[in-house]
Amino acid sequence: MDAVFTGIVEELGEVVALEELPDAARLTVRGPRVTAGAAAGDSIAVNGVCLTVTGASDGTFSADVMGETLSRSGLGALGAGSAVNLERPLRLDGRLGGHIVQGHVDGTGTILERRPGEHWDVLRIAVPPPLARYVVPKGSIAVDGVSLTVSALGDGPGGGPGWIEVSLIPETLARTTLGRKQPGETVNLEVDMIAKYVERLLGGEGQS
Numbered sequence: 001m002d003a004v005f006t007g008i009v010e011e012l013g014e015v016v017a018l019e020e021l022p023d024a025a026r027l028t029v030r031g032p033r034v035t036a037g038a039a040a041g042d043s044i045a046v047n048g049v050c051l052t053v054t055g056a057s058d059g060t061f062s063a064d065v066m067g068e069t070l071s072r073s074g075l076g077a078l079g080a081g082s083a084v085n086l087e088r089p090l091r092l093d094g095r096l097g098g099h100i101v102q103g104h105v106d107g108t109g110t111i112l113e114r115r116p117g118e119h120w121d122v123l124r125i126a127v128p129p130p131l132a133r134y135v136v137p138k139g140s141i142a143v144d145g146v147s148l149t150v151s152a153l154g155d156g157p158g159g160g161p162g163w164i165e166v167s168l169i170p171e172t173l174a175r176t177t178l179g180r181k182q183p184g185e186t187v188n189l190e191v192d193m194i195a196k197y198v199e200r201l202l203g204g205e206g207q208s
Contacts, residue, residue: 002050002102003043003050003089003090003103004089004090004100004101004102004103005045005048005050005087005088005089005090005100005101005102005103005145006087006090006098006099006100006101006147007048007087007098007099007101007140007142007145007146007147007148008087008098008147009085009086009087009145009146009175009176010033010034010086010087010088011031011032011033011034011086011087012083012084012085012086012175012176012177013029013030013031013034013046013083013084013085013086014029014030014031014081014082014083014084015027015028015029015030015078015079015080015081015082015083015084016028016029016030016060016080017080018075018076018078018079018080021064023066023067024064024065024066024067024070025064025065025070025075025076026054026062026063026064026065027046027051027062027063027064027065027075027078028060028061028062029046029060029061029062029063029084029086030059030060031044031059031060031061031084031086032059033086034061034086034087034088035056035059035060035061038053038056038061038088039053039056040053040054040055040056041053042056042088043088043089043103044061044063044086044087044088045085045086045087045088045089045101045103045145046063046075046084046085046086046145047073047074047075047084047085047144047145047177047188048073048085048101048103048105048142048143048144048145048146048188048190049065049069049073049075049103049105049145049188050102050103050104051063051064051065052064069105072105072106072107072108073105073108073188074108074144074186074187074188075188077186083177083180084177085144085145085146085176085177087145098140098142098147099140099142099147099192100193100194101142101145101147101190102190102193103145103190104190105188105189105190106130106131106189106190106191107128107130107131107189108128108186108187108188108189109125109126109127109128109143109164109186109187109189110125110126110184110185110186110187111123111124111125111126111181111182111183111184111185111186111187112124112125112126112163112183113183114181114182114183119169119170120167120168120169120170120173121167121168121173121179122151122165122166122167122168123143123165123166123168123178123181124163124164124165125143125163125164125165125166125187125189126162126163127153127162127163127164127189128189131189131191132162133199134191134192134195134196134199135150135153135164135191136150136153136195137150137151137152137153138150138151139192139195140192141164141166141189141190141191141192142188142189142190143166143178143187143188143189144176144177144178144181144187144188145188146172146176146178148166148167148168148172149166149167150164150165150166151165151166151167152164152165153165
């Protein structure tokens with residue numbers, strides 16, 4: 001069975017290195033909490049992307065990132081010192097605190113606006129047209145691996161949702177990369193898998 005996640009970030013890690021390989025890259029990340037007990041073959045989500053550990057020692061782990069993953073996500077833009085959201089897979093006896101996240105990023109979005117509030121911040125994020133049909137108000141979405149609720153959405157070209165808004169509580173601001181992301185920056189997006197299954201059952205095209 002494939003690993004699944006909840007979108008509840010366990011640790012804010014730091015990229016040690018991103019080594020470019022032919023049609024791939026090798027990512028090394030420092031994350032003592034998620035690395036404790038980790039071994040080759042285990043899964044760890046990095047900014048919402050499920051990666052397979054190739055080696056772990058001294059609080060760091062390495063993983064190979066394939067070209068397809070680099071093109072679909074923002075991992076290729078990381079560098080030494082970049083902060084990343086880390087989460088280990090959901091245990092069968094664990095609590096589902098967020099929503100079911102597969103770690104298969106559907107695409108990337110761009111932060112359009114950040115509005116600080118007294119108790120939370122609001123992010124407005126541009127959503128690619130192929131993903132917009134899966135987004136509904138009060139529905140779930142994973143942004144850089146963080147499980148969030150869509151608080152608002154707006155029309156784009158053709159009348160479909162062109163952007164979404166999500167509200168970030170103080171805990172999210174303090175414990176994830178979303179606390180420091182600014183307009184113009186890219187985020188990984190994974191839409192709710194249930195919407196894709198429903199579309200498939202109803203005979204829609206679906207996402208690859």
